[in-house]
Amino acid sequence: MSRRIALKKLTRSDLTIFDYHFRVIKAGNQKSINLNKDIFEDIFYPHLAELGEEQNRESFILNLTILGPGNCGENTLPQKIIKSRASKNWRLNGKVIQSPDGEERYANLQADDYAIIEFMGAAMPTSMRMIMVSQGSEEDMVLHKELESRFKTKSMVQLQISDLENIVNSAGSDLPESHAVRDFLDAFDLEDAALGGQAGVGNLRKRRKARGVSEEELRKAIQAAEAIGRLGEEVLNLHLESLKSQGEVTKYTWISQENAIAPHDFECTMPGEASHLIDAKSTAGPFTNPVHISLGELLEMAYSDKAYLLYRLYEVKEGFARLRVSAPMKEFSNTIIKSLETLPDGVRSDSVSVDPAMLEFGEEQTIDINDEFENV
Structure with missing residues (x-):
């Protein structure tokens, strides 16, 4: 999940992107929100200007969804990210934003309000x-x-999920349970729900209550979870390739690339050791997110003549992941399979969700593909 969060302190000129402030308040003629270069370009999208030059374009069209202020719901519309040749900063630009359904929902915005983007x-x-x-x-x-x-003194800053968690926790019960900012903290529960995890579903139902999760939101979460799974395998493949070039891996095969229904992702051999099977379990979130294991994987763990290890990849993003490797999974899988065998005839569980704290894992490793291949 290529997810970046920023906090933007709005100026009077920024507010002119809203029709009310442009047409009624006459706050200026900018009709856009500045996206500060030091955050938006230097940190979030360092190659965006080059990409624009290659494609001979000054703007990128995207879908913008606005929530709030207050308890106002979603307002979704197409907008542009644009940077003129004479400008230092990129801007959120395009059509002046109208209030939906004739409401003046943006009328109470003022300078020094915030946009969490x-x-x-x-x-x-x-x-x-x-x-x-x-x-x-x-x-x-x-x-x-x-x-x-x-x-107070910052125009635009990068936010981590942990920053938002601290802010929401500090606000405590005075912050409404239904506030949209809590949706930003739902990403990992949505990932779990998208993978069939009941813990994520339960947390979302408790937090969102009447709001629920839209079909579109769940669809995007499923797509994002699938993308993180693929990205985790790609990062691990490059990591194993780097280890092979250094002699720390004798050989390995990316099994799932050729057979998507295989009950493991890689087979790997290290010097002086028998080969072992690897299942890459990837998440964009922390190590503590639930691990989802299919019945087919449990059976392979239990009955394969090769050691079966989980490679837990977390905080996954392009070219980067944190990694912890499990102990062989045979004993654990045998215990779970015996429990599943007690289900009534005609009933079976196709997968289980596991708290990583229940499993034995080695120390954390950091995979940074750029650093690894610089040293090859």
């Missing part, structure tokens, strides 16, 4: 979500105060 896309932004946090909205007040206390 999530950019999706690897090489370039392909979609955005933007939560408006207004000091004039009762539902936003406590969140605005928390943001102001931390980032």
Whole structure:
């Protein structure tokens, strides 16, 4: 999941992207929100300008979803990310944004309010979500105060999920349970739900209550989980290739690339050792996210004559992952299979979700593909 989150402190000129502030308040003629170069380009999309030059374009079209201020729901529309030749910063630009259904939902926004912005896309932004946090909205007040206390002098900053968790925790019960900012913290529960995990479903139902999860949101979560699975395998493949070039791996085969229904992803042999089977279990989130194991994988773990190991890849992104390798899984799988055999005739479980704390794992390793191949 190519996910980047920033906090933008809005100026009076930034607000002119909204029709009310442009047409009624007449706050200026900018009609766009500045996206500061030091965050948007230097950190999030360092090759965006080069990509624009290659494609002979100054703008990138994306879908923008706005939530808030307060408890206002989604407003989705196409917009552009644009940078003129004379400009230092990129801008969120395009049509002036109207309030949906004739409401003036953006009227109470003012200078020094905030936008929490999530950019999706690897090489370039392909979609955005933007939560408006207004000091004039009762539902936003406590969140605005928390943001102001931390980032008062900052125009735009990068946010980690852990930053948002700390902010939401500090706001406590004064922040409504239904506030859209909590959706940004739902990513890992959505990933678990997309993989069939009941823990994620339970957390989402508790947190979102009447709002639920839309069909589109779940579909995107499923796509994102699948993409992280593929990306994790790609990162691991390059890592094994690097180890092979250094003599730490004798040979390996990427099994699932040729057979997508194989009950393991790789077979690997290290010097002086018998070959072992590898199942890459990848997540964009932390190590503690549930591990999903299919019945076919459990059976392979139990009955294969080769050691079967889980390679837990977490915080996965392009060219990077953290890795912990499990102990052989035979004993664990035998225990689970015996439990499943007690189900009534005609009933079977096709998969299980496992808390990683139940399994034995080695120390954390960091995979950084750029660093590894610089040293080859």
